[in-house]
Amino acid sequence: MTEHDAIAVRLSGVRLDRGERTILSGLDLAVPRGSITAVLGPSGSGKSTLLSALTGELVPAAGTVEVFGRPVPRRQRELLELRKSIGVLLQGNGLLTDLTVAENVALPLRMHTRLPRAVVDRLVEMKLHAVGLRAAADLFPRELSGGMARRVALARAIALDPPLMLYDEPLTGLDPIASGVIMNLISELNDNLGLTSIIVTHHVHETLPVADRAIVIANGGIVFSGTPAELEASDDPLVRQFLRGEPDGPIAFDRAPRTEAA
Amino acid sequence: MPVAATIRSLGRAGLFSLSVLRASRPTADFLAELVREIYKIGARSLPIIAVGGAFVGLSLTLLGYRALETYGASNQVSILVGLGLYRELAPVLTALLFVGRAGSSIAAELGLMRATDQITALGLMAIDPVAKAVAPRFWAAVITLPLLVAFFASFAIAASWFQGVQVLGIDNGMFWQAMKDAVDFHDDFATSFVKAAVFGGTAALVASYVGYHAEPTIEGTSVATTRAVVNASLLVLMFNFVLSAFLFR
Numbered sequence: 001m002t003e004h005d006a007i008a009v010r011l012s013g014v015r016l017d018r019g020e021r022t023i024l025s026g027l028d029l030a031v032p033r034g035s036i037t038a039v040l041g042p043s044g045s046g047k048s049t050l051l052s053a054l055t056g057e058l059v060p061a062a063g064t065v066e067v068f069g070r071p072v073p074r075r076q077r078e079l080l081e082l083r084k085s086i087g088v089l090l091q092g093n094g095l096l097t098d099l100t101v102a103e104n105v106a107l108p109l110r111m112h113t114r115l116p117r118a119v120v121d122r123l124v125e126m127k128l129h130a131v132g133l134r135a136a137a138d139l140f141p142r143e144l145s146g147g148m149a150r151r152v153a154l155a156r157a158i159a160l161d162p163p164l165m166l167y168d169e170p171l172t173g174l175d176p177i178a179s180g181v182i183m184n185l186i187s188e189l190n191d192n193l194g195l196t197s198i199i200v201t202h203h204v205h206e207t208l209p210v211a212d213r214a215i216v217i218a219n220g221g222i223v224f225s226g227t228p229a230e231l232e233a234s235d236d237p238l239v240r241q242f243l244r245g246e247p248d249g250p251i252a253f254d255r256a257p258r259t260e261a262a
Numbered sequence: 263m264p265v266a267a268t269i270r271s272l273g274r275a276g277l278f279s280l281s282v283l284r285a286s287r288p289t290a291d292f293l294a295e296l297v298r299e300i301y302k303i304g305a306r307s308l309p310i311i312a313v314g315g316a317f318v319g320l321s322l323t324l325l326g327y328r329a330l331e332t333y334g335a336s337n338q339v340s341i342l343v344g345l346g347l348y349r350e351l352a353p354v355l356t357a358l359l360f361v362g363r364a365g366s367s368i369a370a371e372l373g374l375m376r377a378t379d380q381i382t383a384l385g386l387m388a389i390d391p392v393a394k395a396v397a398p399r400f401w402a403a404v405i406t407l408p409l410l411v412a413f414f415a416s417f418a419i420a421a422s423w424f425q426g427v428q429v430l431g432i433d434n435g436m437f438w439q440a441m442k443d444a445v446d447f448h449d450d451f452a453t454s455f456v457k458a459a460v461f462g463g464t465a466a467l468v469a470s471y472v473g474y475h476a477e478p479t480i481e482g483t484s485v486a487t488t489r490a491v492v493n494a495s496l497l498v499l500m501f502n503f504v505l506s507a508f509l510f511r
Contacts, residue, residue: 055386083388094383097374108387110291156387 007069008033008164008196009054014063016049023049026221027063031213033163036190036197038207038228041217042242047200048091050217051168054198055088067164084112087157091169093149095141101128101152102137108159127155131185147178151185158189165190167199171206179206186210204243208232216242219250278392278471282400285393295398296405303364303399304406311410312417314359318351319343319418323425327432337432340441343422348450349510352415354502357461359414360407361494365469368399369490372473373483381474396474400466407462408455415454453509460505461498468494 007030014027023046031037041047052058053065056072056079065072067086073079095104105124109115115123128134131151141149150170157165167186171179187210190197201207208214208228216224216231216239224231224239231239241249286292326342375381375395384391419441426432445451469490476486 057385080388080390083386086386088383088386090379090383090386092379094379094386096380096383097378107389111387111389153383 006033007031008035008067009198010064010066011053012064012066014053014065015061016046016053016058017061018049018058022061022220024217024220025062029215029222029225031196031198033196034190034194035212036187036199036210037213037215038211039198039200039215039217040204040207040242041202043202045217046220047202047217048168051088051166051198051200054166055083055086084108084160085162085164087160087162087165089150089154089157089165089167089170091172093141093153095149095153095156097141099140100137101133101139101141101144104141104152105156105159108156112160123159127159128152130158130189131155132181145178146173147175147181150174150178150182154182154185154189158193158195161193163195165195165197167197167201169201169203170199171201171203179203183207183210218242274475275467275471278474279467281392282396282467282470285390286397286401287393292393292398295394296402299398299402300406303360303367303402304409307360307363307406307410308413310359310363311356311414314355315352315414315417316421318355318414319347319421320425322346322351322418323422323430327426327430336430337436338440339426339432340422340437341444343419343426344441344445345450347415347418348445348454350502350506352411352418353454353457353461354498356411356414356458357407357465357498357502358495360403360410360462361465361469361491361498364403364406365465365490365494366487368403368466368469369473369476369487370483372396372470373476373486376474376476377478377480377483392474396470399470400463403462403466404459405462407465408458411454411458449510456509457502457505460501464497464501465494468497 009029009031011027011029015025016023016027027050039047039050049058053060054067054072056074059074067082070082073082095101096107099107102121102124105127106120109120109123113120124137125134128137131154133148133151133155136144136148136152141152144152154170165186170182170186174182183206186197186199189195199207199211208231211228214224214226214228214231215222218238224234224236226234232243234240238250240246322343323339326339327336330336330339330342372381372395381391381395384394423437427434427437472486472489472493473483476482
C-alpha cells in the first residue's frame with residue numbers, strides 16, 4: 001500500500017467559511033485508513049463545520065478536501081456517489097419517523113441496491129444484530145430511548161458497509177451507560193468491518209480510550225494533533241484548559257466581540 | 263419586502279418546483295409513498311369535504327330559492343347550484359378546505375423533518391430528499407383534489423336536492439332536468455377537475471416549499487405552517503380568477 005492509499009481523508013490548506021465569517025482556516029490533516037480519529041473541541045469551535053466539508057455539504061473557501069484520494073466533488077451526481085461510501089451518524093439521529101426501525105435501516109439498501117427483498121431483510125437483521133437491537137425491528141423511532149435511537153441510526157449508517165464513518169457528537173444526550181455502549185460499538189465496528197472513523201465530539205474522556213489519534217480544534221484552527229497519550233501529556237496551556245474544562249485560559253469562553261472601556 | 267428579495271424568492275420557488283418535477287420518477291418506492299400520501303391527504307380529508315359540501319349546497323339552495331322566487335323562477339334553482347358549484351364553488355372551496363387540512367400538514371411534516379435532521383440524513387445517505395419527501399406529496403395532491411371536488415359537488419348537490427325538493431317543494435323532475443340542461447359535461451364538469459388539479463398542485467408546492475425551507479426550530483415549523491395556509495389560499499383564489507377568465511367565456 002502506498003502512502004497515498006494509506007490515507008483515507010486528507011485536508012490541505014483548507015479554509016471554511018459560513019457566509020462572510022471564517023470558521024476554520026489553515027487546516028492540514030491526514031487521517032490514516034483503519035484508524036479512529038477523535039476531533040475534539042469546545043462547542044462552537046467549528047467541529048461540525050469540518051464534518052460538513054468532508055460530506056460535501058460545505059465547499060471550502062480555500063484548499064482541498066480529499067476522501068480516499070479523490071477531491072470531494074461539487075457536482076451533485078458525483079457527490080451523491082461519494083456519499084454512498086460515507087456513513088454519517090448525526091447528532092439528531094435523523095431517523096424517518098414514519099418508518100419502523102427495520103424500514104429505516106433498509107432504506108439505503110432499497111434505494112441504492114437491487115437486492116431481493118429477502119436479502120435486504122436478512123441484511124437489516126444482521127445490522128440490527130450488530131448494534132444489539134434485533135428485537136426492536138418493528139418499533140417506530142418514537143418508541144425508542146435516546147440510546148436505542150442512536151444505535152438504530154448507527155445500524156442505518158453502516159447499512160451499505162461504507163469504508164468511512166463520520167460521527168457527529170455521538171454521545172450528546174446519552175447517559176453514561178448508553179455512552180459506553182455507543183463508544184464500544186464504534187470501536188468494535190471499526191475493527192470488525194475495517195472502517196476508518198472520525199468522531200467529532202466534546203466528550204473527551206469517553207472518546208480518547210477508543211481513539212488512535214486526537215485532534216483539538218479551537219480558536220479557528222487545529223491546535224493539537226497526535227495520539228491520545230500525547231494529548232493527555234501535553235503541557236500546551238490551551239490543550240490543558242480544554243481537557244480540564246477551565247473557564248479561563250487561551251480559549252475564549254465568550255466568543256462575542258467585547259468593547260473595552262477606554 | 264424589497265423588490266430584489268421578492269424576485270429572488272420567486273426564482274427559488276420556481277427552481278424548487280422544477281426540482282420536484284425532475285425528481286418525479288415512477289419507481290416502486292415513489293408509488294408506495296404516493297399511495298400512502300393519497301390516503302393521508304385525500305382519504306382523511308373526506309369527512310370535512312363531505313360536511314363542507316353539504317352545507318354549501320344547503321346555503322346555496324336557500325339563497326337561490328329566495329332570490330328566484332321574486333321572479334317566479336324558484337324551480338330553476340338547480341341551474342344556479344349546478345353551474346355555481348362546478349364552475350367556481352366546488353374547486354375553490356374544496357381547495358381552501360384542502361389547504362387548511364392537508365397543506366398545513368404537508369408544511370408541518372416537512373418543517374419537522376428539517377428540524378429533526380431527517381432531510382439532512384436523507385441527503386447524507388445519497389437519497390434525494392425532494393424525490394423521497396416532496397414529489398409523492400405533490401402528485402398525491404394533484405390526483406386527490408379532483409376526486410375531492412367530485413365528492414364536494416356530489417354532497418352539495420345531494421344536500422341541495424334535499425333542501426329544494428324535500429323541504430322547499432320544488433318538483434323532483436324539474437330539479438334534475440334543469441340542472442342537466444344547464445351543466446355542460448365538457449365546459450363545466452370536466453373543467454372543474456382541471457381547476458382542481460391546478461389548485462392541488464399549487465397548494466402542495468407552496469406548502470412543500472415553505473415547509474422544506476423552514477427554520478429548523480419549533481417556531482420555524484409554526485411559521486411555515488401559517489405561511490403555507492395563507493400563501494396557498496391566496497394563490498388558489500388568484501389562479502381561480504385567471505382560470506375562470508380563460509376557461510369560461
